[in-house]
Amino acid sequence: MNAATPPVHLLRGPNRFKLGIFSTNADGGLTLTKVPERWPADWEGIVAVAQMADRAGIEFLLPIARWKGFGGELNSREHSFETLTFAAALAGVTERIGLFSTVHVPLVHPVFAAKALATVDHASKGRAGLNVVCGWNPEEFAVFGLPMIEDRYGQGREWMEIISRIYSEAEPFDYHGQYYQLTGVSGRPRPLQRPQPVTLNAGFSPPGRDFAARSMDFLFTTFNDIESGRGQVEDMRVRAAAQGREVGVFTTCHVVCRPTQAEAEDYYEHYAVRMADTVSVDRYTSAKEKFSGSHDPETYKRHRKRFAAGAGTYPLVGTPRHIAEEMVRMSEAGFAGTTMSFVNFRDELPYVIEEVLPLLREAGLRDG
Template sequence: MNPMLKPDTFKLGIFSSNADGGSALTKVPERWKAGWDDILDAAQIADRAGIDFVLPIARWKGFGGETKAREHSFETFTFAAGLAAATSRIALFMTVHVPLVHPLYAAKALATVDHISHGRAGLNIVCGWNPDEFAMFGGKLVERPYDQAAEWADILFKLYNADAPLDFEGQYYTLHHAVTSPSSVQRPRPVTMNAAFGPPGRDFAARHCDFLFTTFTDIEAGKAQIADMQQRATLAGREMGVYTVAHVVCRETEKEARDYYQYYSVEQEDTGAVDYMMRQKQAFSRSHDEIAYRKYRQRFAAGTGTYPLVGTPEQIAGELVRMRQAGFEGSALTFVNYSQELPFFCERVLPLLEQAGIRAGVPA
């Protein structure tokens, strides 16, 4: 079973480890460099500890600044395939920009990873938000991106479940006698997710995805987003889980954690990268509440605008329990340096979550 489908457990994952800096826009020397050996080490640490999933970002152009943030990143289909062969139980997502990847190619690549991983593949379907990235391909942002995404997802589903070559005539795609073999291990398709924030994207997620990832300014405010998605999914005749994303600084004492948080995300902020990313996201992505851009600049430097988990193991476990109580099914996590910080998090925080009853222990 794909770990994302395990019942009655608060899922945890590592996010953005395929890109330099992870989700932090910082100049500290220990910042994540996203070398393959370090990525593999972090994924195997997470795999052994029982972390549930790896979720990469799809980046083609960086955010600039002194560090050329995110310019170095691994393409996510081949990234997932590499990790699939070197792990045993963790779910492995691929993130794909719909306008840049044909659904027939995506179906073949996704099924390949699903077979390598024996059914642990997942697909994060995104439409893109940065026009500078699309310009690299000689294109531009699509006017109605989620109409295209719906057609794209429909083709993927039909390819995996067709009993004859597929003919398809749509607004965005035309396929003649299309086949893909092998089909996916997971039936009727691998698990899917989306990270839309606006109404069209959330309607798409309600109809085509198993999980929605969202951001929030505080946990209580996140409850309204969960209720909104549950209503949309009910109208679509489906059920779906809502996840969030957080950046983590876990230390033995709260002072140590907060001092380091201030150091890497304020004193060592990569100002040029933060300015570019915030400007582009506010103009084109609609991925955060408007208040986030006005009040929480530090969160964008520290973790691309995600929720901060900063403190002792006990404090961080308490916040994750609050997320579960609010109705979230899980959270993707980022660190300044995954391979250096994951062991302490797994050793000290995971047992507290087991004691709280929101996660189970890992079988030997």
């Protein structure tokens, strides 16, 4: 690839409504369920899903970063692959799909992160992406012997500033901030994407949205219903405009797609209610509500099933046409796209590719 012509990441591509696959790197994906078919996150299966999504023209793969499980009967997400090496490994077995790494700011030094991310970008020929997590789980911080500081987004802003300067400045520089005191900082090679790989962060709270407005290309957010999401998109537009920037807004969904609505709803009730790992759900929701600020408080009260089914994300449960129509509504509300997670990615993604993607093309949301 000609270095003078930076590659265009698929997240910046032509499709009006973009799609990602979320959390294949962790056992159970986003679910907290005991069904035997739950996602095992074995490497062979991960590669198969990545290649399937790549062939279908799906824009990106987004992993979660976990360092500790959530207890209960299965201790879900204890088994998870580290995300920078995950993206680098998948670069060699895919061709077009974007490959994100999810990185906890307090746990990974920005000088290391800058070089690792640039490595992924070269290995993938310009397909790297960075999902910045400022941290919410004190138990994971304790694994590293670190306290969870109050101003996590303040540290995140310094972290991103250091990475951006490594990628843009010609000479070594010193950095004197509140959280980093660095001398003679530099790093080569620079990434193929210029000025840097695509960035995003998940945020519902005002500090998380302000961080995205100042530092990110895209925000991922949740909502109780699609119509209320319209206000969140507008809120992000206003915050970004105040910084002289534009920030795209994505949402995230868990999917149960079946030939009939009844089949989909029956299976949803089966895996997310009757077979939920209730101890794990209790631990997860209480920690998220106390520390993360990633959901509307009403979500925790009204939608326990959503946390067992998909970490509190929005449910897309029904026929292919119902799911396509829901995605059309998301697009009309201003969302640039959504991620999808499943109970079992390898078993369930093919049906979505075969039945939902053609309906999105008919609706004018996707060219391919």
